[in-house]
Structures are given as C-alpha cells and as structure tokens.
Amino acid sequence: MGKPGAPLIPGIAGGSSDTDAVSLHTQPGDRMFDDDVPELQSDDLPPLYSDIEPEGANAPLLPNLYAPSYVSDAINDGRGWFTTEPNTGLQYIIHPSLDTDPKLLEHQIRRSATKPPRPYVRIEGTHTKHVRENGKDKQQSVTDFDVSLELTPYLFSDAVRGLSWKALRSVDNNAKTRRGTIFRKRAPLKERDPEASKPTLAEWCHRYCASHSPIKSFVLEREVTGFDQGAMKRRLEALVRGTNYRGTVNITFPVKDAHVIIYNDCKANRWRLTAWITWMCYLTFMWLFTWPVLFFTTKRFEVAVAEWPFSVMDLENSKSYVSMSEDHIYNLWGRAICRAVLDRRQGALNQEDLIASQTAPAEPFGNLLEGAPRFLRNGINAIQAVNRQLGWGESDY
Numbered sequence: 001m002g003k004p005g006a007p008l009i010p011g012i013a014g015g016s017s018d019t020d021a022v023s024l025h026t027q028p029g030d031r032m033f034d035d036d037v038p039e040l041q042s043d044d045l046p047p048l049y050s051d052i053e054p055e056g057a058n059a060p061l062l063p064n065l066y067a068p069s070y071v072s073d074a075i076n077d078g079r080g081w082f083t084t085e086p087n088t089g090l091q092y093i094i095h096p097s098l099d100t101d102p103k104l105l106e107h108q109i110r111r112s113a114t115k116p117p118r119p120y121v122r123i124e125g126t127h128t129k130h131v132r133e134n135g136k137d138k139q140q141s142v143t144d145f146d147v148s149l150e151l152t153p154y155l156f157s158d159a160v161r162g163l164s165w166k167a168l169r170s171v172d173n174n175a176k177t178r179r180g181t182i183f184r185k186r187a188p189l190k191e192r193d194p195e196a197s198k199p200t201l202a203e204w205c206h207r208y209c210a211s212h213s214p215i216k217s218f219v220l221e222r223e224v225t226g227f228d229q230g231a232m233k234r235r236l237e238a239l240v241r242g243t244n245y246r247g248t249v250n251i252t253f254p255v256k257d258a259h260v261i262i263y264n265d266c267k268a269n270r271w272r273l274t275a276w277i278t279w280m281c282y283l284t285f286m287w288l289f290t291w292p293v294l295f296f297t298t299k300r301f302e303v304a305v306a307e308w309p310f311s312v313m314d315l316e317n318s319k320s321y322v323s324m325s326e327d328h329i330y331n332l333w334g335r336a337i338c339r340a341v342l343d344r345r346q347g348a349l350n351q352e353d354l355i356a357s358q359t360a361p362a363e364p365f366g367n368l369l370e371g372a373p374r375f376l377r378n379g380i381n382a383i384q385a386v387n388r389q390l391g392w393g394e395s396d397y
Contacts, residue, residue, distance in 0.1 A: 089257035096265040102205035113168045113306035117222035118256040122148040127247035146346040154323040178300040213299040220260040226311035
C-alpha cells in the first residue's frame with residue numbers, strides 16, 4: 001500500500017490549486033528588468049527598534065503563569081537553611097526568626113500549604129527465577145515492568161491558575177499525634193469534650209515558640225483525601241491480568257512532597273541536615289548513639305494538616321470531584337498503561353505516552369521498532385501474541 005498523501009495546505013506544494021499561489025522558483029526567460037529603480041526616502045524605511053516604545057516598561061514576552069513561591073520573603077534573607085530530599089520531596093526549613101515569631105511561623109505554614117502533594121500510582125510486576133552461582137541454587141527476583149503515573153494534575157480544578165479545594169486545619173483533639181511531645185498521644189480529657197474547641201493553628205504556633213525545648217520541630221503534613229485507592233487498584237490489576245501476565249502484581253500509591261519539617265535553629269539540627277556528618281555517623285556506626293539521643297530530645301509538633309481533596313461528599317452523600325473521577329482517569333490512561341506493561345517499561349508515563357496510545361497503533365515495542373524491517377516486527381509481534389495467549393512473567397518453582 002502506498003503512503004498517505006501529505007496534508008493539503010493551501011499555498012504549499014501538494015496543496016490545493018490556489019490561483020494566488022506563487023512559485024518560489026524562477027523559470028528561465030521569466031526575468032524582469034526595470035531600469036527605473038525608485039529611490040527610497042527616509043520616510044519609507046521601517047522604524048528602528050530603538051524608536052519603538054513598548055506598552056509598558058517591563059512588558060512580558062509570555063503570559064504570566066501560576067508560579068508561586070513557597071518560602072516567605074521574611075525568611076529568605078540568607079540566614080535560613082532550606083533543603084529537600086530528592087526521592088521523597090521532604091522539605092526541611094531552619095530559620096532563627098521562626099523560633100520566636102509565631103505570626104511569621106503561621107505565615108510560613110500557610111505558604112507551604114499552598115504547595116500540593118504529588119500522589120502517584122505505581123504498578124510493578126515481578127517474578128522469581130532460579131539461578132546458579134558458585135555452585136549454589138538460589139532464587140532471584142526479576143522486574144518485568146515498573147510503571148508509575150502522577151495524579152497531581154487532578155487535584156486542581158484549574159491547574160493553570162492554581163485553583164483547588166485545599167484546606168488547612170489543625171489536628172482534632174481525639175487524633176493521636178505528637179503535640180509538642182516525643183510520643184503520639186491524644187489531647188487531655190478536658191479538651192476532648194465535644195463542646196470544647198480544638199486549638200487553632202495560631203495557638204499551636206504560639207505554643208511552639210513558647211516551648212523551652214532545646215530541640216524541637218513543627219511539622220506540616222500534606223494529605224490527599226477522597227481518592228478511592230481500592231477501586232483504582234482493582235481496575236488496574238484486572239487490566240494487567242488481561243494481558244495474561246502470570247507474575248506478582250504490586251500496586252501502590254506513594255505520595256511525594258507530603259511533609260514539611262521546620263526545625264529550631266541549633267547546632268544539633270544543622271548537623272543532622274549536613275550530608276557529610278550524616279554519612280560519617282553511618283560509616284562509623286555513631287548513629288547507634290546519635291539517633292536515640294535525637295529521638296528522645298526532640299519535641300515534635302505534628303499538628304498542621306493541609307488537605308488536598310480529590311473528591312468531597314456533599315449533603316446528599318454523593319461525590320463531587322475536583323477534576324476527574326477515578327473511572328475517568330482509568331479510561332484516559334488505560335491504553336497507555338497497558339502498552340507500557342506489554343513494552344515492559346520502567347519509569348513514569350507522560351503526555352507523549354498518552355498521545356501515542358490514542359494515535360499510534362497498539363503494537364508492543366512500537367516506539368522501538370519504528371523503521372525496523374518487516375520480518376523483525378512480525379517476529380516480535382508473534383512472540384507477544386503467543387505470550388498473551390499462553391501467559392508471560394510466570395515464576396520458576
């Protein structure tokens with residue numbers, strides 16, 4: 001079969017016959033001479049760039065997008081300590097002003113709460129096989145695929161403008177958490193009265209600044225609510241099993257950027273966040289002594305929660321979704337996830353995978369076999385077809 005023709009674009013070769021289309025090639029004998037070349041006056045020339053005044057002194061070339069700052073300007077003065085763990089997104093903040101100014105501490109907590117958590121769904125398939133090393137038989141785990149999908153965009157009703165249903169609250173009196181203590185506990189009995197109001201975020205910030213503990217921390221938790229993990233897990237597992245996969249399927253829902261820890265400014269807290277000191281403690285086994293000391297001397301205030309709803313229940317006990325429901329997300333990404341599983345991918349899916357799943361043919365290893373000989377494509381497609389019929393990824397017993 002021949003290749004499909006190029007799109008018909010007016011004015012371009014292969015497009016529609018437009019009477020106004022002009023050929024860019026000069027034909028022999030078509031030269032035109034004009035001895036009366038007109039003289040250009042200064043008024044006929046285009047203006048200089050320096051003569052063109054913009055509409056504003058700082059007129060942007062691109063539209064302003066939603067790009068907020070999650071650190072208060074008052075503590076961004078070079079005296080603070082800001083670090084983030086790359087794998088988990090856990091953020092640490094140290095600044096002397098946050099130890100004594102409860103209003104500034106509350107402002108920073110509210111600023112940090114505007115940053116969303118980053119929920120993922122991770123689909124991993126493994127099987128075991130027998131290997132022989134050094135004359136001994138042992139089992140080795142083999143990862144067939146490890147695919148993840150980020151769900152953060154579906155926490156926004158308008159991601160461009162940063163609109164969501166987030167809410168910042170303090171912990172309930174009946175919740176078991178650290179309230180300026182070492183171990184988790186509930187509020188005192190007199191505060192657990194149904195008519196008693198719980199302490200507000202401002203009150204907790206005052207308690208933190210008034211604490212005389214030499215080592216203390218204030219923790220903000222970002223929590224994703226209203227997402228039905230069970231329903232999504234069942235549908236994704238059925239999708240993977242639909243490929244006749246015989247191995248072990250593990251579906252988890254990790255969350256990055258879930259916590260912000262504000263430490264008071266002291267040497268112990270700065271040392272615990274210094275990389276070379278941490279590695280020295282690990283290599284010299286000093287952590288056997290330093291970890292218990294830090295654990296039993298740090299008073300933790302885990303009392304602030306930023307809720308990022310995926311859905312909420314209304315008064316009629318029906319769900320209202322911020323953006324898309326679990327079924328809509330599954331229907332949107334189902335084909336891309338299935339192709340990634342068959343391709344034995346390891347990594348995160350992105351917009352290119354979503355577009356390819358809707359436009360490209362549903363062929364395993366299609367991105368790798370592009371331009372390959374037909375016999376190679378047919379051979380791999382035959383192997384994949386047999387695997388889907390007889391099963392693949394089965395463990396050795």
